[in-house]
Amino acid sequence: MTTQLRVLQPAEWDRWYGQLELAFGGVAEAPEERELWEALTEPERSLGAWDGGTCVGTAGAFSFRISVPGGALVPAAGVTMVSVAPTHRRRGVLTSMMRRQLDDVRAWGEPLAVLTASEPDIYGRFGYGVATQQLRAEIDTTRVRLSVPEGTDDVRLRLVPPAEASGACEAVYARLVRERPGMIARAPGWERLPLLDPPGERGGASPLQCVLAERAGEVVGYALYTNKPRWEPAGADGVITLRYLGALDPAADAALWRYLFEVDLTTTVQFWNRPVDDAWQLLVSDIRRCGVSPRDGLFVRPVEVGAALEARTYQAPVDVVLEVADAFCPWNEGRWRLSGDSKGATCSRTTDAPDLALSVRELGAAYLGGFSLASLAAAGRVRELRRGALAEASLAFGSTVAPWLPHGF
Structure with missing residues (x-):
């Protein structure tokens, strides 16, 4: 070269x-x-x-x-x-x-490197594994209704210019970060990213809009969206495009979704990036009319295997020896004993017999709990060397909520 x-x-x-x-x-x-x-x-x-x-x-x-x-x-x-x-x-x-x-x-x-990929097949050879997914949907709000939980009517909604609401929105976002793996804590300057709204890229839609959800004077959620007016011979056919929605409790979440479904002169709510376990899917009357489809989100690569595995907790006790292959970063190659539970973990080099064999790419895919080691094994990408080790480790690596990356970078 x-x-x-x-x-x-x-x-x-x-x-x-x-x-x-x-x-x-x-x-x-x-x-x-x-x-x-x-x-x-x-x-x-x-x-x-x-x-x-x-x-x-x-x-x-x-x-x-x-x-x-x-x-x-x-x-x-x-x-x-x-x-x-x-x-x-x-x-x-x-x-x-x-x-x-x-x-x-x-x-x-x-201990970690993360990315989003313009072409998903590029980065596997460098040890990156797909660790999160995101949902797209196009919901026909003329035919899909919402069944909202108790307390939804107690939430007050208020339209506020996005720039004025930024501080309140970022406070909500910051409270949500630790609750879902894959979210990025926004450092100073990154609060500008959700507000980016070049007029030349709106495609006929409105400027960015913001609705705040409040209870007892406290902001408990918000949604950023645009509204694209459209008219057909039969009448209004506008489209709401959701950029981001965050809420601190189920009632605030449902109130924001109901608001988006009921904006006057619109018939569609669409979005390109929501968690795969998003609660709105359990509130709608007809999921088939929501046009739901998944795609890859965040790719994760353990750069230091021991430090990465020690940095997270495990939802069930685990004591397993991993035989890790990593040709691109050979310092990770070899056997690692991972011992941990919901309180913490240790991961260190060992000469003990391995229980599971996998590459660092599969370790990255399973790291946030979005893809199970069992499913990776079913695809031939993880090998069980000790009977029972796969079930033990797969359960431990899981997450009670799906990991999700809310925005690109």
């Missing part, structure tokens, strides 16, 4: 980000979107591949803390802005960036 790989200098950001835009189709982002990502980029954690004065590869890593089973917030590198110029494919540029990046993440002392 003739390219030079180096840490990004702030003065190079425009050229670096221009390569990213080119790799994703060559359409320039809106100025306000570009400005936000420049402000959020951490140059010292970003890499550029350069062929002379031309940037031909990009990769960044945000400083995140991610919720894991048990509620701990674990340091994680949020891998982002990865691209290779079409003129420099198949030259090892991506592999060199992934190699350097994971070495850096290890040096920074972060």
